[in-house]
Amino acid sequence: MEKVLIVLLVALVAVAYAVPDPRGIFINLEDGELCMNSVQCKSKCCHRDTGLSLARCVPKASENSECSPKTLYGVYYKCPCERGLTCEVDMTIVGAITNTNFGVCHDVGRSKE
DSSP states (O other), X not given: OHHHHHHHHHHHHHHHHHOSOTHHHHSSBOTTSBOSSGGGBSSSOEXXXXXXXXXXXXXXXXXXXXXXXXXXXXXXXXXXXXXXXXXXXXXXXXXXXXXXXXXXXXXXXXXXX
């Protein structure tokens, strides 16, 4: 019985060392990989086109692009803005529930002319 346990333990250790980077399986996902929540993505944006489409990791919204403010759901129809930008949006209760509060990314540090 002890020999069987030792063989199983050795096999388990060998499998654990064979996985190149286990962090890339469920978290730290690259752009284009399937996701279920933005926490999984390196970019911190898990995006879907429609309610029936599969969600994938994508880059955050750049300046003058459509955006969404942070959401409780963790999946976006429009990604939040890149660091240093602000999503200027008119928030509504219905939009918060349906995840449709969209705005535009602006650099708040840049003076408006």
